[in-house]
């Protein structure tokens with residue numbers, strides 16, 4: 024029987040419970056639906072940007088909202104060897120565990136706090152998790168807490184959510200508070216099938 028298509032539902036979730044249900048049911052068909060059927064290019068693009076901006080392949084990296092591990096796979100292909108992943112949904116983490124890219128995979132709600140000490144990582148990356156009805160701009164503070172001063176955060180956000188959900192105002196506030204500096208912003212196609220664009224922001228953590 025053909026798998027139910029889930030991508031249209033992903034922007035309609037309303038709570039962590041909705042996310043757990045949707046991604047719990049989607050985990051085993053997520054890669055096929057996104058990568059093969061929708062030409063999902065976000066993980067490849069964001070991983071390439073981190074690889075360009077961070078020379079140290081021994082850097083400790085946390086992948087926020089790692090899902091099934093598409094970002095970790097691309098980072099591993101770029102030569103990074105110390106990647107941890109955090110996600111809300113155990114079924115997604117179970118698929119990520121099959122990719123052989125992560126040292127640790129941790130189940131946690133970013134908005135409730137990540138179970139890591141301050142400044143545990145040299146860099147953070149997140150693709151598709153800061154988006155409509157998932158994690159909003161408020162979650163960025165928790166990511167910055169995890170990154171060492173002088174470290175990097177690469178985040179890819181679909182341009183529609185970027186415009187409507189207050190990301191620019193959040194980044195402006197963080198810069199004016201001296202908590203980070205914007206090193207680069209660029210745009211790239213998230214889904215080849217629809218041409219939906221994502222904005223990649225590279226932050227130097229202060």
Ligand SMILES: C[S@@+](CC[C@H](N)C(=O)[O-])C[C@H]1O[C@@H](n2cnc3c(N)ncnc32)[C@H](O)[C@@H]1O
Nearest residue numbers: 046088089090093110111112132133150151152
């Ligand atoms: C669209 S998927 C992106 C997964 C992966 N980064 C990728 O690009 O394929 C969004 C992910 O965010 C996770 N997520 C949603 N809310 C979260 C939260 N509050 N804390 C941690 N992860 C969350 C979901 O479980 C899901 O795996």
